[in-house]
Amino acid sequence: MLQKLSAFPGVPGPVVVIVMDGYGIPKTDVGSAIAAARKPTLDALFAECPHITLRAHGTAVGMPSDDDMGNSEVGHNAIGAGQVYAQGAALVANAIADGAIWAGEAWQQIVAGAKAGRGVIHFIGLFSDGNVHSHIDHLKAMVAQAKAEGVKTVRIHALLDGRDVPETSALEYVVPFEAFLAELSTDGFDARIASGGGRQYITMDRYDANWAMVERGWKTHVLGEGPQFANATEAVKGLREKHPGTIDQDLPEFVIADAGQPIGTIHDGDSVVFYNFRGDRAIEITRAFVEADFDKFDRVRAPNVTYAGMLQYDGDLQLPKRFLVAPPAIKDTSGEWFSKMGLAQFACSETQKFGHVTYFWNGNRSGKFDGETWQEVPSDVVPFEQRPWMKAAEITDAMIAALQSGQYKLLRCNFANGDMVGHTGNFRAATMAVEAVDLALARLLPAIQAAGGVALITADHGNADEMFELDKKTKQPAQNKDGSFKAKTAHTLNPVPLVLFDKVTGGRLDLRQLETAGLSSIAATVANLVGFEKHDKWDESVLVVK
Ligand SMILES: O=C(O)[C@H](O)COP(=O)(O)O
Ligand SMILES: [Mn+2]
Ligand SMILES: [Mn+2]
Structure with missing residues (x-):
């Protein structure tokens, strides 16, 4: 106590x-x-x-x-x-530096799963060195290791950043990375970027704010639907020409194809690694891959894959069950101890930050402690520069009502x-x-x-x-x-x-x-x-x- x-x-x-x-x-x-x-x-x-x-x-x-x-x-x-x-960024970097990640069961299952199928590993994640959700060096290390362990084909689904890194920097990552993949693609190994798009347009929604983003991502990465280009460098250039003034995070989806055939659709027997270490924007796409009774959108096809997250994104929900690096075991949070002391707690934000004052606040725990009340104010689904006031007034209303209720310490x-x-x-x-x-x-x-x-x-x-x-x-x-x-x-x-x-x-x-x-x-x-x-x-x- x-x-x-x-x-x-x-x-x-x-x-x-x-x-x-x-x-x-x-x-x-x-x-x-x-x-x-x-x-x-x-x-x-x-x-x-x-x-x-x-x-x-x-x-x-x-x-x-x-x-x-x-x-x-x-x-x-x-x-x-x-x-x-x-935190995740440090834990993953250490696990790669000392090789613990490759010795882990999850990585071995990813490799074995791919070899038992068509020999393909897909890496989906934020293509960035911002170190907020992911780091491109982690991706590089995994691609090289996949080759060393005899995997034949790697397909990368690259979410362009421009939010944790400069706003139109995508080519600074894509061009050298495609060169790196080309250099590695010898001796029967074939690694290419297969699809992608802006992180705020596809795949990386959070807190159930906009599932349509995730659906667009699914169609792009899994089904191979979207405008086709010969490689990711051409895709970024082509999309920028078509959408002048659009910064990387908002660029639409792209699919890489050879003679009209997408090169990286995802199929039964493939392995899929979602290589972001941070949970909030990884949970929804993970659910689309691992939930048998998934109902947030029509997946059209739900391939039976060996799926791993870089980390486990939600410990309570065990999402996903397979993960390459164990997340930090955050214990004895203030929420837990204030709850044990019998203090009633009220947490409030709008959708975009709701998990921040609940899930992150409580040490990446999605359940409430006794005596906690959580209130979410639904966020607008618009570019926020168009409504910069967001839900500040509504959050204030909710806070004032909670204060006036006299229920919360x-x-x-x-x-x-x-x-x-x-x-x-x-x-x-x-x-x-x-x-x-x-x-x-x-x-x-x-x-x-x-x-x-x-x-x-x-x-x-x-x-x-x-x-x-x-x-x-x-x-x-x-x-x-x-x-x-x-x-x-x-x-x-x-x-x-x-x-x-x-x-x-x-x-x-x-x-x-x-x-x-x-x-x-x-x-x-x-x-x-x-x-x-x-x-x-x-x-x-x-x-x-x-
Ligand atoms: O996810 C995002 O929006 C950015 O990468 C980081 O912003 P946040 O850490 O404030 O959520
Ligand atoms: Mn931010
Ligand atoms: Mn923040």
């Missing part, structure tokens, strides 16, 4: 954690949609309330190195668990705007996104105060804080030849704020800027705010009681 804190009995009302997704602290105001936004409520918070910065990228959230940006999965894992675990929500609109690369829309969050806070904070509660306002990583690519050398916003800035769609390496909104303790509470403070400091801080010591496993609290 968590011990009572001797110095402080806890705040009278609820403790609310507000995650402003994608809200980092920029190094320069140039290119910061946050700096450009009109945001009186946030400005007042930073002027009047205790606030510190938290590390939200790299090793502070379990990524392999400090060159890795943060992301929602590792960020919400760290916030909810109060601890830092080596702990509440948490995620405002998706800064991140989802930040990913579009549209600066103007991103400033409106930040303004929508500011308006939401203007209503939510008084309701928290009225309930006798306090709030921690924070973020899981940056995004809207840097809407222009930085020059690799100068670290200043990079300019095109015509003087315009290069739009940036990815997350940032910047720290995030932690603000304490407290109008109920008469100024007894403060925050301390520990050098090591990161997202994993939040769980212990929340525990202190409700009057408990932290759990032994959680990182230090940053709360100061005066």
